[in-house]
Amino acid sequence: MSQPPVTHQEFTRAFRDTLGMFATGIAVITTRAADGEAIGLTVNSFNSVSLDPPLIVWSLARHLQSLSVFEACEYYAVNVLSEDQQHLSQLFATRSDEKFTGLDIDEGLYGVPLLRGCCARFECRNTVRHEGGDHLLFLSEVVRFDREDHPPLIFHSGAYRRLARE
Numbered sequence: 001m002s003q004p005p006v007t008h009q010e011f012t013r014a015f016r017d018t019l020g021m022f023a024t025g026i027a028v029i030t031t032r033a034a035d036g037e038a039i040g041l042t043v044n045s046f047n048s049v050s051l052d053p054p055l056i057v058w059s060l061a062r063h064l065q066s067l068s069v070f071e072a073c074e075y076y077a078v079n080v081l082s083e084d085q086q087h088l089s090q091l092f093a094t095r096s097d098e099k100f101t102g103l104d105i106d107e108g109l110y111g112v113p114l115l116r117g118c119c120a121r122f123e124c125r126n127t128v129r130h131e132g133g134d135h136l137l138f139l140s141e142v143v144r145f146d147r148e149d150h151p152p153l154i155f156h157s158g159a160y161r162r163l164a165r166e
Contacts, residue, residue, distance in 0.1 A: 017157075017158075020156065020157050020158050021156070021157060023154055023155070023156040023161065024044040024045075024046075024154070024155050024156075025044065025046065025080055025081070025152045025153065025154060025155075026042060026043075026044050026080075026081045026089045026152075026153045026154070026155050026160075027042070027043050027044070027046045027058070027078050027079055027080050027081060028040050028041065028042055028043075028078075028079045028081060028088060028089070028092045028115060029041055029043055029046075029058060029060075029070070029076055029077070029078055029079075030076060030077045030079060030112060030113045030114070030115065031069065031070060031073040031075065031076035031077070031112055031113075032073065032110070032111050032112060032113070033069045033073075034069075034072065036111070038099075038100045038105075038113045039066050039069050039070075040092045040099055040100070040113065040115075041060075041064070041066055041092050041093070042088075042089050042090075042092040042093040043058050043059070043060070044155050045057075045058045045059040045060075045135075046058040046078055046080070049139065053141060054141060054142040055139060055140065055141060055142065056078060056122060056124060056139075056140055056142055057137060057138065057139050057140075058078065058137075058138050059132055059135040059136065059137045059138070060135060060136050060138065061134060061135055062134055062135060062136060063134070065095075067136060070126070070138065071129060071136070073126055074110060074125065074126055075108070075109045075110045075112050075123060075124065075125055075126065075143075076112060076123075076124055076126060076140075077108050077112045077113070077114050077121055077122065077123050077124065078120075078121070078122040078124060079114065079115040079118045079120075079121050080118055080119050080120040080121070080122075080152060081115075081118055081119070081152065081153040082117055082118055082119045082148070082150035082151060082152060082153060083150070083151045083152060083153045083154070083162050083163070084117070084150075084153075085115075085117060085118065085153055086153060086160050088115065089153060089160070100113065103115070103116075104116050108121075108123045108144070109123050109143065109144065117148075117150070118148065118150070119147060119148055119149075119150040119151070119152050120145065120146070120147045120148075121145060121146050121147075122142050122144075122145045123142070123143055123144040123145065124140040124141060124142050124143065125140055125141045125143050126138065126140055127139065127140050127141050128140070151163050151165075
């Protein structure tokens with residue numbers, strides 16, 4: 001085992017690196033702002049909560065500009081990326097205002113943008129938000145979903161990964 005961190009900065013870095021040992025999928029959360037602008041961002045904090053009722057959870061850092069849009073929206077989508085969509089993960093992780101330019105999208109409930117080619121898409125009603133330290137947690141009801149038989153994009157230990165094929 002490694003030595004315990006000494007400073008707050010060392011603790012934070014070691015904690016982040018240790019969390020990175022848990023392999024996660026990558027998702028892009030999308031919605032529309034009140035003015036109709038398409039908004040999206042990359043997360044790896046998505047998880048299932050309940051089958052009955054169908055609930056999911058994800059979290060958003062409080063310092064991000066899009067926080068107020070996601071707090072206020074009624075519906076949003078969780079687009080679970082396929083292994084060939086690393087470019088979308090990287091695009092939606094930027095602060096670019098042109099994230100949707102040139103993308104073929106489907107339209108979900110209330111015009112929420114749905115990315116094509118994903119292995120799964122969940123359309124959600126934004127129901128409950130909870131304080132979670134430096135993040136806001138979104139606990140939401142899934143109202144519609146679909147899936148394709150594509151391998152997922154995986155993130156582990158600070159890098160994109162692929163599932164091993166037998």
